[in-house]
Amino acid sequence: MAIELYNDGEHICVAFRDLVANEAVQANQFMIFDSDHAALIDPGGELTYTDLYLGIAKYLNVKNLDYVVASHQDPDIVASLNKWLVGTNAKMVVPELWERFIPHFTRPGKLKGRLIVIPDQGTNLQLGSIQLKALPAHFLHAEGNFQFYDPRSRILFSGDMGANLCPTEELDKPAKRIKEILPYMEGFHRRYMNSNKVCRLWANMVSQLDIRMIVPQHGRAFIGKAIPEFISWISQLQCGIDLMTQDDYRIP
Numbered sequence: 001m002a003i004e005l006y007n008d009g010e011h012i013c014v015a016f017r018d019l020v021a022n023e024a025v026q027a028n029q030f031m032i033f034d035s036d037h038a039a040l041i042d043p044g045g046e047l048t049y050t051d052l053y054l055g056i057a058k059y060l061n062v063k064n065l066d067y068v069v070a071s072h073q074d075p076d077i078v079a080s081l082n083k084w085l086v087g088t089n090a091k092m093v094v095p096e097l098w099e100r101f102i103p104h105f106t107r108p109g110k111l112k113g114r115l116i117v118i119p120d121q122g123t124n125l126q127l128g129s130i131q132l133k134a135l136p137a138h139f140l141h142a143e144g145n146f147q148f149y150d151p152r153s154r155i156l157f158s159g160d161m162g163a164n165l166c167p168t169e170e171l172d173k174p175a176k177r178i179k180e181i182l183p184y185m186e187g188f189h190r191r192y193m194n195s196n197k198v199c200r201l202w203a204n205m206v207s208q209l210d211i212r213m214i215v216p217q218h219g220r221a222f223i224g225k226a227i228p229e230f231i232s233w234i235s236q237l238q239c240g241i242d243l244m245t246q247d248d249y250r251i252p
Contacts, residue, residue, distance in 0.1 A: 002055050003172055005213060005221070006153035010035060011130070013153045015215060016055055017171045019048040026168065027076045028217050030157055031056050032150055034128030039067040040090070041148055041157050042217055045079030053087065065090040066127060067116075071159040071217070072142035073098040082106040091116050093125065093134075097144025118146055137161060139194035139240075140202055154212035161202065162230060163188055164219035174213070174221040178229040181220055194240040203235035 006013040012033040020027050029052055030041040038060050043052060056062055065088045070078035072095060082105055084090060094102050096117040103111055116125075120138070124131040133149040140161050148157040164175075164185035175181045193199055214222040214230065222230055 002058070005155060005215065006150075008152075011128075011152045012059065013150060013155055014056075014059070015221075016048070016052055018168070019044070019051045019055075023047075025076060026165065026171070026218055028215065028219075030215065031059065032127060032132065032153075033059050034130055034152070036060070037066045037128035038064075039069055039093075039125070039127050039132060040065060040084075041069045042071055042077045042159070043068055043080055043084060044077070045075050046083075049080040049083050063088055067091050067093050067125060069093040069125075069148065070095075070098075070102070071137070071147065071157075072145045073101055074142065077217070078102070079105060082110065085110050085114060090114075093118065095142075095144035095146055096120065098142075120144070122146065135205065137202060139198045141192040141194065149209060149211075154210050156206065156209065156211050156214045158214050158216045160192060160217055161234070162214055162216035162219075162222060163192075164216065166219045171220060174223040175226045176224045178222075178226050178233055180226070182233075184219060189234065189237060190239045190243065192240075193234075193237070196236070196238055196242050199234045199237055199239065203231045207231060 003015045005015055014031045016029040024047055027044055029043050029048060032039045053062055068084045068090045085106055092114055093116045096119050099117050118134045122134045122136045124133055130152050134146045135149055137145045137147045147159050164181040166181055166184040211227055214227055
């Protein structure tokens with residue numbers, strides 16, 4: 001079921017949270033619609049394609065989708081790329097670092113004239129009346145990784161940053177305080193985020209934004225006090241290579 005995160009009559013942000021069955025990790029997909037233009041963020045793979053296509057068809061002619069946006073290269077992000085190439089006229093927007101890897105999801109020549117690459121420093125994507133900001137989030141957790149900020153709704157689509165593997169019945173209930181979801185995300189962030197250094201760099205960057213909601217690719221959204229609480233928490237987290245010792249690199 002589609003959940004509208006924002007709707008002012010002209011600009012709509014939609015989340016799809018229940019398209020993945022128990023056999024795979026829960027994943028959220030997002031659509032931003034503005035002035036008859038639309039971007040689909042992190043559409044997922046085979047498990048999500050059909051229901052997601054039907055879901056966004058309620059808002060627009062799917063063939064006319066402007067962008068299919070991939071924050072990084074993981075299969076739960078963009079394994080369905082070939083289907084979107086066939087089913088729409090959309091441009092595929094991917095990190096420049098993964099430009100030569102993404103074609104493995106499709107057939108030779110299919111991406112010709114259809115690919116937009118995001119440089120390491122980020123970019124702005126024109127979408128109707130807004131510029132969707134692609135923000136650098138490298139090593140959080142992928143080497144080439146981006147998050148997307150919608151200045152009209154003030155929503156930060158944060159990818160794996162903020163992921164919380166909560167019970168499915170709680171997915172549509174935004175967290176107002178970080179303590180509500182900390183047990184569902186601490187282990188994930190310690191393993192999947194690269195280091196405290198990049199977490200601090202990220203926290204410094206997003207602290208400059210006016211954020212009404214953070215919506216990660218997995219789990220519940222953050223609103224209210226949970227937003228600054230999460231930014232503070234992640235800026236202090238020891239994770240990834242910070243935790244590695246020689247004991248983790250032993251010959252079995």
